[in-house]
Amino acid sequence: MNDRDELDPLARIRAAREREQLRVRGIINRDLMDRETDQRRRAARIEVAHGRFVNLQESRDTLPEEQLARDQFDPYETEKVEGTVREPIITVRRVDRVTKLFRAGVLDIEEFACCGWYRGQWERSGLDPLVASTFYPKFGDGPKTFGHLAKTATEAEARDEFRWSRRFVPDDVISLFDQVVLHDFSVREASRLAKCRYTNGSAAFRRGLLGLMVYVAPIIRSMPQRRS
Known part of the structure; x- marks a missing residue:
């Protein structure tokens, strides 16, 4: 559109119509792609439920592009499942609170590594029903159960x-x-939830660290x- 067209109301209307048509066409194409992805995901999950893990990567849930662009996510690869032929899944993971503190310069590299080790043990332990442990070899149908006894040596x-x-x-x-490292609350939110008796939540967090x-x-x- 040139300067003359910018002054023409009809030209502006035509340009707006073309932009809207492109937007609608993009939505339709993405909807078709999402539908195909959903079909592959359902088929892969049926295979996984019957013990076939060839298409395990296809069985994972994906996030919409809008959310990936709006929120902070890092690439994440699950660890190999103990006692099975399942391969790791490559996906994304929301940046946790400890990583944000490290990137902001609040934690040094050793403090960050210690918090990561602590959270890693918690995730592998299967103690929290909200965290799916990738080390539990599930056979057959039915949800994973969390009991008093560990399911694997890991x-x-x-x-x-x-x-x-x-x-x-x-x-x-x-x-x-725990609210900060395991559950991704800010120090201020964690102080309120934990009803901490210390007025300085940051100092209390560092005392625990x-x-x-x-x-x-x-x-x-x-x-x-x-090695880098």
Whole structure:
């Protein structure tokens, strides 16, 4: 559209109509693609339910492009399932609170690694029904159940590590600490939910972190470093 067309009401109407047609055409095309993806997902989930994991990647849920563009997500690859032929799934994961604190410079690399280790043990343990442990070899239909006993050796080991490491976090800040590291609440929100007696929530969180690091930091330091 040139300068002359910009002054022409009919030209502006035609341009607006073309933009709307392109927008509608894009919605229709994306709807067709989403429908095909849903069909592949349903077929893959039927295969997974019958113990065939060739198309396991297709069985995962995906997020709409609008949400991926609006929120913060990082690439994420699940770990290989213990005792099965399932391969890891490549997906995305919302940036957690600890990662945001690290990127903001609130936590250093060792503090960040200790929090990540703590959360990793919790996720592997199967203790929280809201977290699907990828280490449980599910056979047949039916939802995963969470009971008192661990289902695999990995879950049992993770429970031992998680419970033992929690002993190093002071009792008066453990609830606040867990709300931040495990449940992604901000320090202010965690202070309110945990009814922390400390007026300075950040100091209370750091008190819990320093206690955790007494046990976890030597483990982190003993781990082999990845080559860049």
